[in-house]
Amino acid sequence: MQKGYIQVYTGNGKGKTTAALGLSLRAVCAGKSVYFAQFVKGMRYSELDAVNFLKGFTMKQYGRDCFIYNEPTDEDIGRARHGLEECAKILSSGKYDIVVLDEINIALYYKLFTVDEVIKMLKGRAPGVEVILTGRNAPDEIIEMADLVTEMKEIKHYYTKGVEARTGIEC
Amino acid sequence: MQKGYIQVYTGNGKGKTTAALGLSLRAVCAGKSVYFAQFVKGMRYSELDAVNFLKGFTMKQYGRDCFIYNEPTDEDIGRARHGLEECAKILSSGKYDIVVLDEINIALYYKLFTVDEVIKMLKGRAPGVEVILTGRNAPDEIIEMADLVTEMKEIKHYYTKGVEARTGIEC
Secondary structure, eight states: OOOOOEEEEESSSSOHHHHHHHHHHHHHHTTOOEEEEEEEEOSOOGGGGHHHHOTTEEEEEEEESSOOOSSOOHHHHHHHHHHHHHHHHHHHHTOSSEEEEETHHHHHHTTSSOHHHHHHHHHTSOTTOEEEEEOSSOOHHHHHHOSEEEEEEEEEOGGGGTOOOOTTTTO | OOOOOEEEEESSSSOHHHHHHHHHHHHHHTTOOEEEEEEEEOSOOGGGGHHHHOTTEEEEEEEESSOOOSSOOHHHHHHHHHHHHHHHHHHHHTOSSEEEEETHHHHHHTTSSOHHHHHHHHHTSOTTOEEEEEOSSOOHHHHHHOSEEEEEEEEEOGGGGTOOOOTTTTO
């Protein structure tokens, strides 16, 4: 069996979740299965419909339908912890070739669970499973453990010109 | 009609073409149409099969089935110039909501056509068309013209550990 690696997409630029979606698309094209877990977010994104297009692609959100302001609520923590438990089982089962842990770095930033818990989960994965972690502010311990890390660096963004998130482009 | 912006994904890190694929997937999920032009590359990539999964998604390669070493051949130049002409027509027609010009920065790096020609093509696009340009070494003139620019910066890559491109992950 091919070894599964750990990939991290972090930084403040646009393209992290998008790259994870692209990776999922390419994997499905090659006949691989993908579990796409989305932490912190629970909003209605266009990409949720990808399950209708892509064979072997499963997506589940473990966040509320609004962003966390200041302090996370008990519900934020509860949903994230439930996600961590489900993803740990999925990773150890080896049922999916690729597991995306989208925005897990943001969940760590808000301390919805600990870095040690995430590292334990990653170490417990079945050998062939490729894992993709996204979100800005990836902790040093995750960077250290990862096999591939790309920083998406914002050079220029149109939100500074007042462009809001558009359906089918950003969300 | 919603204004179409120019997005650039550049830098030496993994995730540029992948982000363009993810953006295409999200767009298709929202009922938008995508023309994905791939310059310089003509190899058999898994993502070519995306046309079988995604409604409204068209992909065409304008490169040879091997990378350019040292100097581009006449065939490299011919294919790229043909791509530029086709893409200019597609962009001005407004037939597609999103046009991806994948690896066009590499085509510019190899001087297969000029920055002025690309800028002219971008300026000639129908108002609502969103354009995505990818590839390392984006020229300053393109960065200047773009509305959004993300630099994918390599922090760590597993090819340094001898991991070769894997079907369904990198290609």
